[in-house]
Amino acid sequence: xxxxxxxxxxxxxxxxxxxxxxxxxxxxxxxxxxxxxxxxxxxxxxxxxxxxxxxxxxxxxxxxxxxxxxxxxxxxxxxxxxxxxxxxxxxxxxxxxxxxxxxxxxxxxxxxxxxxxxxxxxxxxxxxxxxxxxxxxxxxxxxxxxxxxxxxxxxxxxxxxxxxxxxxxxxxxxxxxxxxxxxxxxxxxxxxxxxxxxxxxxxxxxxxxxxxxxxxxxxxxxxxxxxxxxxxxxxxxxxxxxxxxxxxxxxxxxxxxxxxxxxxxxxxxxxxxxxxxxxxxxxxxxxxxxxxxxxxxxxxxxxxxxxxxxxxxxxxxxxxxxxxxxxxxxxxxxxxxxxxxxxxxxxxxxxxxxxxxxxxxxxxxxxxxxxxxxxxxxxxxxxxxxxxxxxxxxxxxxxxxxxxxxxxxxxxxxxxxxxxxxxxxxxxxxxxxxxxxxxxxxxxxxxx
Amino acid sequence: xxxxxxxxxxxxxxxxxxxxxxxxxxxxxxxxxxxxxxxxxxxxxxxxxxxxxxxxxxxxxxxxxxxxxxxxxxxxxxxxxxxxxxxxxxxxxxxxxxxxxxxxxxxxxxxxxxxxxxxxxxxxxxxxxxxxxxxxxxxxxxxxxxxxxxxxxxxxxxxxxxxxxxxxxxxxxxxxxxxxxxxxxxxxxxxxxxxxxxxxxxxxxxxxxxxxxxxxxxxxxxxxxxxxxxxxxxxxxxxxxxxxxxxxxxxxxxxxxxxxxxxxxxxxxxxxxxxxxxxxxxxxxxxxxxxxxxxxxxxxxxxxxxxxxxxxxxxxxxxxxxxxxxxxxxxxxxxxxxxxxxxxxxxxxxxxxxxxxxxxxxxxxxxxxxxxxxxxxxxxxxxxxxxxxxxxxxxxxxxxxxxxxxxxxxxxxxxxxxxxxxxxxxxxxxxxxxxxxxxxxxxxxxxx
Numbered sequence: 001x002x003x004x005x006x007x008x009x010x011x012x013x014x015x016x017x018x019x020x021x022x023x024x025x026x027x028x029x030x031x032x033x034x035x036x037x038x039x040x041x042x043x044x045x046x047x048x049x050x051x052x053x054x055x056x057x058x059x060x061x062x063x064x065x066x067x068x069x070x071x072x073x074x075x076x077x078x079x080x081x082x083x084x085x086x087x088x089x090x091x092x093x094x095x096x097x098x099x100x101x102x103x104x105x106x107x108x109x110x111x112x113x114x115x116x117x118x119x120x121x122x123x124x125x126x127x128x129x130x131x132x133x134x135x136x137x138x139x140x141x142x143x144x145x146x147x148x149x150x151x152x153x154x155x156x157x158x159x160x161x162x163x164x165x166x167x168x169x170x171x172x173x174x175x176x177x178x179x180x181x182x183x184x185x186x187x188x189x190x191x192x193x194x195x196x197x198x199x200x201x202x203x204x205x206x207x208x209x210x211x212x213x214x215x216x217x218x219x220x221x222x223x224x225x226x227x228x229x230x231x232x233x234x235x236x237x238x239x240x241x242x243x244x245x246x247x248x249x250x251x252x253x254x255x256x257x258x259x260x261x262x263x264x265x266x267x268x269x270x271x272x273x274x275x276x277x278x279x280x281x282x283x284x285x286x287x288x289x290x291x292x293x294x295x296x297x298x299x300x301x302x303x304x305x306x307x308x309x310x311x312x313x314x315x316x317x318x319x320x321x322x323x324x325x326x327x328x329x330x331x332x333x334x335x336x337x338x339x340x341x342x343x344x345x346x347x348x349x350x351x352x353x354x355x356x357x358x359x360x361x362x363x364x365x366x367x368x369x370x371x372x373x374x375x376x377x378x379x380x381x382x383x384x385x386x387x388x389x390x391x392x393x394x395x396x397x398x399x400x401x402x403x404x405x406x407x408x409x410x411x412x413x414x415x416x417x418x419x420x421x422x423x424x425x426x427x428x429x430x431x432x433x434x435x436x437x438x439x440x441x442x443x444x445x446x447x448x
Numbered sequence: 449x450x451x452x453x454x455x456x457x458x459x460x461x462x463x464x465x466x467x468x469x470x471x472x473x474x475x476x477x478x479x480x481x482x483x484x485x486x487x488x489x490x491x492x493x494x495x496x497x498x499x500x501x502x503x504x505x506x507x508x509x510x511x512x513x514x515x516x517x518x519x520x521x522x523x524x525x526x527x528x529x530x531x532x533x534x535x536x537x538x539x540x541x542x543x544x545x546x547x548x549x550x551x552x553x554x555x556x557x558x559x560x561x562x563x564x565x566x567x568x569x570x571x572x573x574x575x576x577x578x579x580x581x582x583x584x585x586x587x588x589x590x591x592x593x594x595x596x597x598x599x600x601x602x603x604x605x606x607x608x609x610x611x612x613x614x615x616x617x618x619x620x621x622x623x624x625x626x627x628x629x630x631x632x633x634x635x636x637x638x639x640x641x642x643x644x645x646x647x648x649x650x651x652x653x654x655x656x657x658x659x660x661x662x663x664x665x666x667x668x669x670x671x672x673x674x675x676x677x678x679x680x681x682x683x684x685x686x687x688x689x690x691x692x693x694x695x696x697x698x699x700x701x702x703x704x705x706x707x708x709x710x711x712x713x714x715x716x717x718x719x720x721x722x723x724x725x726x727x728x729x730x731x732x733x734x735x736x737x738x739x740x741x742x743x744x745x746x747x748x749x750x751x752x753x754x755x756x757x758x759x760x761x762x763x764x765x766x767x768x769x770x771x772x773x774x775x776x777x778x779x780x781x782x783x784x785x786x787x788x789x790x791x792x793x794x795x796x797x798x799x800x801x802x803x804x805x806x807x808x809x810x811x812x813x814x815x816x817x818x819x820x821x822x823x824x825x826x827x828x829x830x831x832x833x834x835x836x837x838x839x840x841x842x843x844x845x846x847x848x849x850x851x852x853x854x855x856x857x858x859x860x861x862x863x864x865x866x867x868x869x870x871x872x873x874x875x876x877x878x879x880x881x882x883x884x885x886x887x888x889x890x891x892x893x894x895x896x
Contacts, residue, residue, distance in 0.1 A: 012880070042813065042815065042875065042880075044873075044874065044875055045813070045815055045816065045875045048816065048875050048876060053816070053817070053875075053876065054815055054816055054817065054875070055817070059815040060815055061815075062813070062814070062815065289870070299873075300873060300880055301870070301871055301872065301873045301880060301882075302870075304880055304881065305868070305870070321868075322868055324870055325870040326870070327870045327871055327872035328872055328874075329872040329873065329874045329877050329878070330874045330877075331874060331876040331877055336877065338872055340870070340872065365490065365493070365510070366510070367490065367493055367502055367507040367508055367509075367510065368493065368496065368501065368502055369501070369502065369503070397845070397847070397848050398877075399845070399848075399872050399873075399874070399877045399878050400845050400847075400848030400849050400851070400852055401848050401851070401852075402872040403848070403849070403852045403869075403871045403872055403882060403884070404848055404849075404851045404852035404854075404855050405855075406852075406869065406870050406871060406872070407852050407853075407855050407856040407859075407861065407866070407869055408855045408856075408859065410861070410865065410869055410870065411855075411856065411859030411860070411861050411865070412859070413855065413858070413859050417858065417859070418855070420753070420769075420770055421851075421854065421855055421858055422737070422749070422750075422753070422772055422773040422774070422775045422788070422854050422858065423749055423775055423851050423854060424749065424775035424776055424777040424786055424788065424847050424850040424851055424854070425492075425747075425748055425749045425777070425847075426492065426776075426777045426778045426779060426847070427490065427492055427493045427496045427501075427502070428496060428501065428779040429777050429778075429779055429784065429846075429847045430777070430847050432460070432490075432748050432749060432752055433752065434749075434851060436851070
């Protein structure tokens, strides 16, 4: 009898797990179950459709129906998994009509993702607080703009909040971002780097209120504004980007262990405490490769890497997941921003003694027209001299520098080694002395 | 008495050595001696001035007179070092008027660079065969174009030859490249990668003749064309880009050891076989970090890295040079081309058993407009699975990928590890599955 693999969720993690399972076991019966109308799209692209960089929401569908057919994957849309019975190895599913059914599995992969949350703020029961997660959310916002929305408030200055604010500003809305913490992008950047990004956003016309929590949602039944920082802010669009919470209810109810990060706990094979049950994506914990402690790294890249491991193992293969550095980038207007490893803030919070190397440089030699500013901050652990984190802000060429330093960190490179590295240069493409190397040199000086 | 440091040569290697020496010893008397009219400019920029990307040759001067003053460096222009006496620790110098003088040193750095050569081809004594090395060479070519030159021949399809051909084509000249070997960029790329570049150049209108040596220089006293591939090719500009030879005469005559590569031999401190005499730049050997054998790596980046080490040591400090991977990039029209480590050809020549991973991918997700093609070829040693070389051709984002894989190689990363690496992604900036990771996966499959 063929192996039956059930996968709860059908976005990045679900589909990549299915693909890996299929490649591992050509005859397995693989079923993906999602409550959503559409499977296999890239939610990361939504702000960029909204901002007008991608022509339509439909383009975001990375895995088409024909992909599922080609890979012989059973896809059940608009179907909810209501419970998991790990003893009988069944999931209970319910379709739109309310009809329930039991689905038998040999291996199960939980890829339930994460959902946005709204903190317990006065008035949060009001209608019209717009979440930002699905294509449907994106389409609603797009429609509101087309219907004449002029003012927006984005609550939360994390990556999704800021990307959304940029998109709204690009669409011509007067946009305000409200953030409780004293900086934007608090999990991505240190305060001194975030300040540069904030200044750029403000120059582009976005109003940013840091150190200000949302105190109340205003309006009758329907929200018409917020109260924050001692003032009333009315808006046509009020978008909640406070953050996301791992969807772990289903797992929890089935007795599957949840970790200290509130994500599903797994071993190196992405297997939960229940044999044959795996987890991957935004609902699953990872081990941070620097701190060697659990972390919730809710990135698309992490999702697909975990999913590949879960899929291979669920199909009887063998693969392990080594953890995450949390390498992440974005582009806001003409600025690229990237991070890998720990920020200075989180390194200190983890109890590490560190040195920091910072450099302002250019992406091309002074004599070659068009070079753009680039700022690199390297965090190194003091005793080992190892690079443990990097933040980069620049006009171009940020992403692959983040990858370069991610590789360096994965291989335990020290700032001393980086200061000696062999790098590539040509006048149209780079400086002779690579800025990453100069930043390492700055860190090294503090270690002498 | 202050330490006296003499440096022969005043471009990338000479000036960077001087700067490092100055930072190491604030009171040293540092003298740079060059036979050229101008010091401290970037020869790498010359093709890009010629092509019109950099507004003037003067822009290429990276280190101005005021820099030399600020760093308290004595700069002797148009002055030739005629001999070195390592016993007395003196160099004999001669100025333009023929006046000679002895200069005493405590440490000496030889940064004499390399010069283009013309192979013993019939007629090479004729006037007008244009070399391509100095700003003066660049200016002569520029003048010839302004005076109406319409047709050019570039002899040699190495990096300088090809960059020059592109510049000439950009300036509207009908340009032919003649190369003895069966491919262009023979030390940079494998034949299968070079073919892509050749096709692109041909589409841009450059005529490329591979597997064809120059058999004769035609014309009376002055060259008016060449004979190659069974045909006469006449041209207004006949440019020799056969390659360069390390300038080691001065060192050789002083009894300083020359290595098997015909570059000056040094230890890890960039010190020659004579105590207190260092070498750096195009005249000096390096150790290849993959083969652990001497190599002549005549790149600007290598020059400045060697020079820094030589300068620190010459000034009484301590620094070592770990060798080179030969990371190198260029931009030809809209194509970026990069390499680090060994090509497949050179790996096999070094006796290594290898596997190759190749991938064609895009620089952005399918759904994000504007993504460009990128092709990555990874060479891994079979027993250790270590990455030993990478070639990348793409429309963008090549340079920092080369750096990323240079870091990986420096830290002995295997293709297995690269296939699991943590990479950064955002729709405007990269694919979810980083192409380098996919190429590693391809190599890994051949190892299973």
